[in-house]
Amino acid sequence: MTALSASSARRRLFTPVHAGAVVIALLTALPLYWLAASSFKPDAELGSTPPALWPSHPTLDHYRDAFGQYEFARYLANSLLVASLTTLGVLALGLFSGYALARLPMRGKRPILIALLMISVFPTVSVITPLYLIERQIGWLNSYQGLIVPYIAFHLPFAVWILRNYLLRIPFEMEESARIDGAGPTRTVLQIILPQAGPGLFTSGVFTFTAAYTEFLMALTFNSEDAFRTVPVGVALFGAEFEVPYGTIFAGSIAALLPIVVLVLIFRRAVVSGLTSGAVKG
Structure with missing residues (x-):
């Protein structure tokens, strides 16, 4: 009964509403992350293909x-x-x-x-x-x-x-x-x-x-x-x-x-x- 109760509690904690909230949060955070990462990239890396998730040589x-x-x-x-x-x-x-x-x-x-x-x-x-x-x-x-x-x-x-x-x-x-x-x-x-x-x-x-x-x-x-x-x-x-x-x-x-x-x-x-x-x- 304890294991079933814990499993049911976990299912209630992660509902489709929570999944949707996580997806929206990720979609919102991704442009901000890309903006922050690009601000530290040297000019040579800004247009690189494929784009780097983080600059190899960060600069200020x-x-x-x-x-x-x-x-x-x-x-x-x-x-x-x-x-x-x-x-x-x-x-x-x-x-x-x-x-x-x-x-x-x-x-x-x-x-x-x-x-x-x-x-x-x-x-x-x-x-x-x-x-x-x-x-x-x-x-x-x-x-x-x-x-x-x-x-x-x-x-x-x-x-x-x-x-x-x-x-x-x-x-x-x-x-x-x-x-x-x-x-x-x-x-x-x-x-x-x-x-x-x-x-x-x-x-x-x-x-x-x-x-x-x-x-x-x-x-x-x-x-x-x-x-x-x-x-x-x-x-x-x-x-x-x-x-x-x-x-x-x-x-x-x-x-x-x-x-x-x-x-x-x-x-x-x-x-x-x-x-x-x-x-x-x-």
């Missing part, structure tokens, strides 16, 4: 070129600054907006939520031209605010949805006690809601940071000066007219991925909790 030359010849450190600093300020702005506005939609009595909640959902899936390319004309008129081209403000506008609806659904799970009793003590909505949000909204804030923050950090089209259109370029644009413009430094591009891509990987690994539990919270709420 591509990383030196990325941070030296192409000033990758500046692009990385620009991306981190823009993504961080965008995330802070989205979380600050999203927390109060989500609280208003989740708690406060107001008319037109459903149309507002529908409008937010429509904005969150709106294609960026359709508004690039009018945004460019507006930013040229007010002098925001080749600046940080020229990216931060549009990023906040585009990523705020998703954050409001996430935070609103999460705040619906927080009990009313603590807010009622604060109201009895004379606390207004702002004080209630900062002292009662904020300490309990961690998972929702982490989820919104990670998704917002990642989206702003990796955005390409606006960054390419609005900032043409090298001093304000972000990582996606900087890596895309590596090389010269008749040269494509694939190894340096691979090295820059790996270096650009590290902040995202660290962020997700640190906050992965909070992200999963925030995504699943309020999943059955309206």
Whole structure:
């Protein structure tokens, strides 16, 4: 009976769902592994046939070129600054907006939520031209605010949805006690809601940071000066007219991925909790 029970437990542990998850994980990890391995290959091995799974003579030359010849450190600093300020702005506005939609009595909640959902899936390319004309008129081209403000506008609806659904799970009793003590909505949000909204804030923050950090089209259109370029644009413009430094591009891509990987690994539990919270709420 013990052997049969152990065999049955092993069969339950490895189901077709688990097998599918393993296959998806491998398919996802394979391009990342190939990118990392290629970033250490000498130029002579990048186009070798058959391709080598790992470089026979690993080198850091591509990383030196990325941070030296192409000033990758500046692009990385620009991306981190823009993504961080965008995330802070989205979380600050999203927390109060989500609280208003989740708690406060107001008319037109459903149309507002529908409008937010429509904005969150709106294609960026359709508004690039009018945004460019507006930013040229007010002098925001080749600046940080020229990216931060549009990023906040585009990523705020998703954050409001996430935070609103999460705040619906927080009990009313603590807010009622604060109201009895004379606390207004702002004080209630900062002292009662904020300490309990961690998972929702982490989820919104990670998704917002990642989206702003990796955005390409606006960054390419609005900032043409090298001093304000972000990582996606900087890596895309590596090389010269008749040269494509694939190894340096691979090295820059790996270096650009590290902040995202660290962020997700640190906050992965909070992200999963925030995504699943309020999943059955309206």
